[in-house]
Amino acid sequence: MTMMSKHLVYTQEQVRWLELRGWVYRLLMDFLSRPPRMSLIAQWRQKVEQNNRVPESRGGQRLKSYLEGISEEDFRRVCYKEAEEYERLFMGHDAMLASCESIFRCRTEGADAFSCISEVGKMYTDNGIVFNKLNGERDDHIALELEFMAVLAEEMLSKENLCYSCLGLADAQIKFLEDHLLKWAPEFAAELLQATASPLYKGLAELLQEFLPSDLQQLRRWRASQRLV
Template identity: 70%
Template sequence: MAMTYPPFVFTQEQVEWLERRGWGYRVLMDFLSRPPRMSLIAHWRYKAELIGVIPASRGGRKLIGYLKSIPEQQFRQVCSREAAEYERLFTGRDAVMTSCESLFRRRTEGADAFACISEVRKIYMENGVVFNKLNGERDDHIALELEFMAVLAEGMLSKSSLPHTCLTLADAQIGFLESHLLKWARPFASELMLASTSPLYTGLAELLDEFLDHDLRQLRRWRDTQAPA
């Protein structure tokens, strides 16, 4: 007998979370995927004016405060400095940070790097997500894993009237957070906080640490209340 799904019931908190969570993944993905040129910083400085677009956690407030505080007359200089910091942290053989899950977890826990990246690719394929990788990014780069979550979060929001599809997307996100992203994103955030003094990157690190854990709790809580009848 086919399962039936009752209409979704959302609390006001859940409605706000469902509408805004994609933005949390997007801001993290944007700043961790490429050097923050003037257009990117200007984009998110504008978004910071929109209440709730950037999660208002401790790290989120730090990031918002920093973006808003950049003086207009120093905007170009600050953007150049933050782009140079991105290069130092994430680019080239001498990069301070390891930005790919398989390599990070091989270093920190002795994980099988090939098996790790193969599983990530399989999950993307199973969920019909294909990335347009312009710079040869690895599938398990922190930014692509965050973008995968953003895509599914936005899909879940747009499919909220289709219970089975929405629940399937929720399960995929819970599984990916538990088996991949949260296995290394929080240690990655801790290393980033130690590696940089930039309020941009320390704010992003704190936001990464706080947001993923909160989002998983919210997903689980919502999923537990939506079990099929």
């Protein structure tokens, strides 16, 4: 089944994956970037209710059930509780988890922190991505790495008729997953699962574990299937 361009081939399953993946990266990025405000939780609850896009996975369904299950009378209390949990997990000197790749990999595998940050920043620059860091975020923060993937996923979808640009974007995402996100995000997610009792953050951790390797597999499979005329 040929779609989007006469040179690029997609199955119906791959089209659904292409339309879903940016949405998932945005979901993960939004909740792992800062303490969630009521507006953020309300926004994603509405998106989940209106769009049947949540992955049919354990983490995806946990998040869906949790967001849809927050009653109006409990909404404000739940939002404050989740914001406090974010601060406990990720903020300050007593944070439970390291949320930057260089710090995490330096601790777990002895990786060179400066080299890691430099490589991540170069990937952003090479792909023309400049982030507006309002709170001094580091390039290798989990949220910025996820946002990088979201931006490239959305750009790949928007450049559906520019076959070589689309293939180049796929190659960049494969490399970033292999060289960076999948080198630490699954272990980060495993630690997050152990560190929290929050169904929100447990769902995010499970979704992170499930989605990243699946997305890489889909990217590789689709990239290998392309035969340009």
